[in-house]
Amino acid sequence: MNYQCLVLNQEGNDRTMESKEKIIKLLFDKKLLLTQYEALTQALADCDFEQLTALMKQRRTYAEVIDRVDGEMEKACQEIQIQKRMLRSALKNACEREALPSSIQPIFDAVQQNYIIINRISNLEPLVIERLRINKQKIENKIREGSYTAKIIKYRFAYEKNINKGVFLNSKYSKA
Secondary structure, three states: OHHHHHHHHHHHHHHHHHHHHHHHHHHHHHHHHHHHHHHHHHHHHHOOHHHHHHHHHHHHHHHHHHHHHHHHHHHHHHHOOOOHHHHHHHHOOOOOHHHOOOOOHHHHHHHHHHHHHHHHHHHHHHHHHHHHHHHHHHHHHHHHHHHHHHHHHHHHHHHHHHHOOOOOOOOOOOOO
């Protein structure tokens, strides 16, 4: 009976090790994705106006893939039998490294690397938002200029026939 418990416990430990290795691999994959996401965010801060839409779509695609990787990590966490609470704390960056067992510390270290990239991305976000705001303002100004030009043309054509009738100054007198 004790032997069966020992075998079952060993199987649980093997699954736990496999899950931890899977989580480390997923964290590495996430780091690569976050690096690409960061590059796209930086590009949004510097790109031509015509490239904005394409870059935003690419960025959204990367965000969706990152979310899927997070879902896979969550599934791997559910498979772990031992130290599940500590592992979740490490993944959420909600603990100190020294408080974790040595088997979870590599996961914590990988999470830290991802949070460094996430922090840089969050520092870039205000630049991108400001750039989008400025572009929006430029577009609104062009629209206003266009509507003023249209009003001037409309006004000119509507009253052009009245110029010859003496209602308005003749064109030779309108130059100031």
